[in-house]
Amino acid sequence: MTAQDTFPTLKSNGHTLDTSARRMGRLVASDPGTSIESLREQFAAQGYLWLKGLLPREGVLRFRERFFASLAPAGLLKPGTSPRDGIYSGSSEDNQRIAKTMHEIVRWSAYESFCLQEPIWMFYERLFDGAPYLHKRKLIRYTKPQEVSSTGAHYDLVYLRAGTDRVATGWIPIGDCPIEMGGLVYLEGSHVAGRQMEKEFSALNADLSREDQISAYNKSMSATGWLTKDLPALAEKWDSRWLVADYEAGDMVIHSAYMIHAATGNDVHDGTMRLSTDIRFQRVSDEVDARWNNHYSMDDML
Numbered sequence: 001m002t003a004q005d006t007f008p009t010l011k012s013n014g015h016t017l018d019t020s021a022r023r024m025g026r027l028v029a030s031d032p033g034t035s036i037e038s039l040r041e042q043f044a045a046q047g048y049l050w051l052k053g054l055l056p057r058e059g060v061l062r063f064r065e066r067f068f069a070s071l072a073p074a075g076l077l078k079p080g081t082s083p084r085d086g087i088y089s090g091s092s093e094d095n096q097r098i099a100k101t102m103h104e105i106v107r108w109s110a111y112e113s114f115c116l117q118e119p120i121w122m123f124y125e126r127l128f129d130g131a132p133y134l135h136k137r138k139l140i141r142y143t144k145p146q147e148v149s150s151t152g153a154h155y156d157l158v159y160l161r162a163g164t165d166r167v168a169t170g171w172i173p174i175g176d177c178p179i180e181m182g183g184l185v186y187l188e189g190s191h192v193a194g195r196q197m198e199k200e201f202s203a204l205n206a207d208l209s210r211e212d213q214i215s216a217y218n219k220s221m222s223a224t225g226w227l228t229k230d231l232p233a234l235a236e237k238w239d240s241r242w243l244v245a246d247y248e249a250g251d252m253v254i255h256s257a258y259m260i261h262a263a264t265g266n267d268v269h270d271g272t273m274r275l276s277t278d279i280r281f282q283r284v285s286d287e288v289d290a291r292w293n294n295h296y297s298m299d300d301m302l
């Protein structure tokens with residue numbers, strides 16, 4: 001008999017996840033050096049690939065340091081700590097200054113070059129068997145400990161409906177991200193359910209204008225485009241498990257446009273902030289959703 005896996009208590013938007021073996025499991029790690037044929041097979045079967053150690057760890061940590069150093073003047077960091085550690089000050093930071101800096105960070109050459117480092121684009125080129133294209137709209141997020149809100153359950157195509165569905169998001173932890181820090185969680189096998197849901201949404205949206213059809217916020221959707229904030233209920237509904245992982249700096253996990261995922265809250269007690277970026281690649285020859293041709297901004301309605 002094998003011992004039962006145990007997990008820390010995980011919460012998402014006020015809902016506590018069921019950590020029983022029926023409702024929670026672990027992501028399966030893949031070695032990026034495995035043959036691309038076998039990685040493609042795994043990707044098709046799982047809807048995700050957790051590429052362990054794809055990136056040089058030190059480069060990821062250097063970028064973490066650069067990111068948090070830029071937000072230190074806004075009062076985000078605990079005085080006297082290293083930006084590389086990303087320890088939250090716990091006091092009221094200057095949110096206007098943070099918004100301004102975040103607006104600049106998504107435009108940094110250093111950020112662009114982080115997202116376009118060779119192991120990333122070369123991996124996508126092998127996966128797609130064709131030249132990859134990185135969407136200009138890229139998201140970088142930090143999560144403070146004990147914040148109640150976190151990303152609700154969704155699949156990415158909802159926000160990308162005006163282009164190809166052969167988009168594969170890369171989620172990169174910028175620093176170690178143990179389970180309790182609230183990294184990305186995947187609903188096991190849900191790339192099948194996501195495809196089915198999108199078919200149903202397309203039928204429901206058939207009579208809408210083109211603009212509404214491609215909108216994540218049309219009358220068939222929720223206000224956020226999310227399927228729900230209630231992760232435990234979704235796992236019950238699909239009789240599935242949330243898959244979690246102890247991510248490390250250097251990892252990248254990719255998911256299909258139909259794979260349902262979410263995040264849990266950061267529950268660490270030493271003040272360490274989660275930092276991650278999520279970026280989207282597709283074949284350059286496939287249709288691009290033009291709404292993603294601009295840098296992220298708070299009011300871009302995507």
Ligand SMILES: O=C(O)CCC(=O)C(=O)O
Nearest residue numbers: 151156169171263276278
């Ligand atoms: O990092 C998060 O909280 C959410 C990321 C996400 O939704 C994605 O990678 O598609």
